[in-house]
Amino acid sequence: MSRRPTDPAELLAAARAGDRGALARLLSMVERGGPDARAVGRLTHPLGGAVTTVGVTGAPGAGKSTLTSALVRAMRADGERVAVLAVDPSSPFTGGAILGDRVRMGEHALDDEVFIRSMATRGHLGGLSLAVPEAVRLLDAVGLPWVLLETVGVGQVEVEVAGEADTTVVVVNPGWGDAVQANKAGLMEIADVFVVNKADRAGVDDTVADLQRMLSLRAGAAGWRPPLVRTVATTGEGVAELWAALRDHAEWARSSGELDRRRRTRLESELRRILTARLLQRATELAEGRAYDEALADVLARRTDPWSAADALLA
């Protein structure tokens, strides 16, 4: 039995040579957070820059999983390699659930050029807002050219995750309004491509007209008007058009400078989140030591005040 490496650098070398097990273990490190996750980030950031990320969001039941699976099929037919990260902020479970992932996208489970993984927060500081960009950086560093970020719902976190992609796809259904009422404006704002899935259902023309009206009011990125693609994910209808729209948007974003602008904004936001997470971690550590217990005793006895005690702990 060969030794299984646990060192991030060794694992990364193996993953870059095509070892999917090593990649899975690195993703687990990223998901857990902590020193290993930071080590992975240090190693992978200089290696990347070629990946295109596509966020897929929409109300639960809109058919995002089926659509993502159909999209992967279209990408594979063109010979593209692709990773799918299914992001679920509400779930305590996680991508270690390999069986779940295989069942989820069964048709791609045996395809070595498709990497599927679900991610959930494990409650560490910063959670998904730190883990997702780190995971993308890792997939980029091992040479995967496309990463699909599929989110489960239309809550604040999901929309943020999907909105931080190079291209964001918003999936709706005929008569979608009620399902996403609370976050309609947020979805309109982040969409680069609109998909009306289940387009064989009644009301699809009204929904398309409704979206077109809203889009005409939107102050979007200059030079790009989000296309509206009708799909029936279960039959594959319209999926080739979606894949073409994604390539169009990626090409436009690259040539217009929009991609650079987005990446700059994302990295700046990530650096701020890392600073905040590191300092909050320090607050937690400070509140666990013996010095803290002594400081608290002094505050309770009014030998010092909380502000001076905090200053002393921070010094």
Added chain:
Amino acid sequence: MSRRPTDPAELLAAARAGDRGALARLLSMVERGGPDARAVGRLTHPLGGAVTTVGVTGAPGAGKSTLTSALVRAMRADGERVAVLAVDPSSPFTGGAILGDRVRMGEHALDDEVFIRSMATRGHLGGLSLAVPEAVRLLDAVGLPWVLLETVGVGQVEVEVAGEADTTVVVVNPGWGDAVQANKAGLMEIADVFVVNKADRAGVDDTVADLQRMLSLRAGAAGWRPPLVRTVATTGEGVAELWAALRDHAEWARSSGELDRRRRTRLESELRRILTARLLQRATELAEGRAYDEALADVLARRTDPWSAADALLA
């Protein structure tokens, strides 16, 4: 025209000598946060320890303001001096609004032994969760024996503020259930005294029976069963009983050790919040300097990674 002091120590000396204008200016400092607020905290913490705080919470429209005003009248009739802090987490406006405060509790506006002030967050880090204990500490240090903390609603923040008092009064009305459905359990948990206000309305007996049933299921502090007081705040009916219940609870809390336990828990939680606020402030400062801009440029050019850049900024 005499010089108006701006130094916290000078202002505090004046406030302790009875200067209400100085006290108001100190409260504004506390509300604004920052170095002055911390200076006030440093000065006042060693001077206090005698105040009793009473949190008054309940759904909007339950009659909390009228009840608080009636309670102040009962306390004044017994010769007690009292401060009222009306806490509104949702309002961008604040206690500088002296006219509003006077209108609010007009009958006490000219009484020098009653100090009325509304507080709102001004958006500084930590917000009300830091400002309210600091304000209580200040009122304590100037020798006010009672502070009523009246909160506007039953949201998370309001319940937290009211629940961090020495005695917490939950005000409901006949048929209260619907108004506070979302936070019924939270209110049951923090109540030391229940008031059924507008007790001249239909359904009061059902509401009292309902509350008694819920209270019998509650695992509360051993040795204290929250009394149920029926009031009609507009006529003053039942307010003497409420005032008696507050004195009873204060006496029980002092003799049973519950007061010490609560104060310890509160101070510990405050010290943690101060540490967190100080470190988050540092994150904000770090993200504004020239070193940050240089670090970001290095990250964008992939000369370094975000984790190493954060470490360098924190070093």
